[in-house]
Amino acid sequence: MELPPEFQIIDQYFKKLSCPEALDLTDDAAIVSLNQNEEIVLTMDAMSEGVHFFKNDPADLIARKLLRCNISDIAAMGAKPYGYLLALSLPDQYFNHQWMNLFTKGLAHDQKKYGLSLFGGDTTKNLNNMTLSVTMLGKVRKGQAIRRNTAKPTDGIWVTGTIGDAAMGLLALDGKISTNQYFIDRYHIPQPRIELSLNQIASAAMDISDGLVQDLSHLTRESRVDAVIYTNSIPLSNEAKKFQKDYFQTYITGGDDYELIFTIPVNKENKALEESKRVGIKLTKIGYCIEYNNGQIHILDEYDNEIKLGKLGWSHI
Numbered sequence: 001m002e003l004p005p006e007f008q009i010i011d012q013y014f015k016k017l018s019c020p021e022a023l024d025l026t027d028d029a030a031i032v033s034l035n036q037n038e039e040i041v042l043t044m045d046a047m048s049e050g051v052h053f054f055k056n057d058p059a060d061l062i063a064r065k066l067l068r069c070n071i072s073d074i075a076a077m078g079a080k081p082y083g084y085l086l087a088l089s090l091p092d093q094y095f096n097h098q099w100m101n102l103f104t105k106g107l108a109h110d111q112k113k114y115g116l117s118l119f120g121g122d123t124t125k126n127l128n129n130m131t132l133s134v135t136m137l138g139k140v141r142k143g144q145a146i147r148r149n150t151a152k153p154t155d156g157i158w159v160t161g162t163i164g165d166a167a168m169g170l171l172a173l174d175g176k177i178s179t180n181q182y183f184i185d186r187y188h189i190p191q192p193r194i195e196l197s198l199n200q201i202a203s204a205a206m207d208i209s210d211g212l213v214q215d216l217s218h219l220t221r222e223s224r225v226d227a228v229i230y231t232n233s234i235p236l237s238n239e240a241k242k243f244q245k246d247y248f249q250t251y252i253t254g255g256d257d258y259e260l261i262f263t264i265p266v267n268k269e270n271k272a273l274e275e276s277k278r279v280g281i282k283l284t285k286i287g288y289c290i291e292y293n294n295g296q297i298h299i300l301d302e303y304d305n306e307i308k309l310g311k312l313g314w315s316h317i
């Protein structure tokens, strides 16, 4: 399958600047050896006003989403968060006690929750928009990071939690559906699945930021498998079930989920379900991998008819 434009730019211009640790700029994070037993996982996610969040969103929620999007990439690699660097580029109006105090309260709240600390950063003025950027470090036992490119035909395809709630939150905040606090909370406060330890269970993993189908297409392309997924199996919240028919494409292409999508060999499914029980995170099998034919994803409805989508997910360009 063809790369979305954003990823064509990365592939064409930035890949040639990268080192082996960068994994060809095709994964959620880079992996750098720390010592004999550990590796450092490195990722960076930026957020801009009007693109990732709303200018008037409460500062503590902006801060928490910023950390959580990055933590989600660490979780996608099967690593645990260690610390982060923070770059702020803000218009004048945000450099005041009220905004800074609330923003740093949000950071402090999630630092505590996820056992993180701040290593450093940079603060600049921005003449136009607010842009916030985090570089996050995680740690993982050597050789245990979970890559995107290691799924095999017959492996099951699984997701954590429920899909599509945050995309509905965005519609609610945009006034396109009536206001719904559950969806809005799912948009503002992602739940990175860091507690889940799938290191010796999953054959490949990534997080869903751009939309389930598009992100799965990265996993299939990199792993050189195709995928079959069933619309009926995609886990929806009780709220989302109320809207299902009209908004199904939004659920699977809207993004902002920060759930994990991963593959498991069939003989390890029981182990995965034990881990799910241990941490209290729901895992759902939505399909399976088949032999490679261009990394295609076949989406089958309840009658086994294949659904074709206009767009697979979010691309910035």
Ligand SMILES: Nc1ncnc2c1ncn2[C@@H]1O[C@H](COP(=O)(O)OP(=O)(O)OP(=O)(O)O)[C@@H](O)[C@H]1O
Pocket (backbone or CB within 6 Å): 010, 014, 024, 025, 026, 027, 028, 029, 044, 045, 073, 207, 209, 210
């Ligand atoms: N400007 C850039 N320079 C170098 N590498 C980049 C750049 N932009 C993206 N990358 C790399 O390209 C890959 C894909 O980036 P992307 O931000 O889409 O990550 P993702 O994990 O797929 O999505 P998300 O960050 O939303 O979870 C990553 O390896 C990332 O480090």
Ligand SMILES: Cc1ncc(C[n+]2csc(CCOP(=O)(O)O)c2C)c(N)n1
Pocket (backbone or CB within 6 Å): 045, 046, 050, 051, 052, 053, 054, 170, 209, 210, 211, 254, 255, 256, 314
């Ligand atoms: C105000 C507003 N408008 C639109 C969206 C939707 N959105 C923006 S970026 C993105 C993908 C993840 O980002 P990235 O690929 O940069 O990590 C998604 C789903 C939003 N969150 N807020």
Ligand SMILES: [Mg+2]
Pocket (backbone or CB within 6 Å): 027, 028, 072, 073, 076, 206, 207, 208, 209
């Ligand atoms: Mg990611």
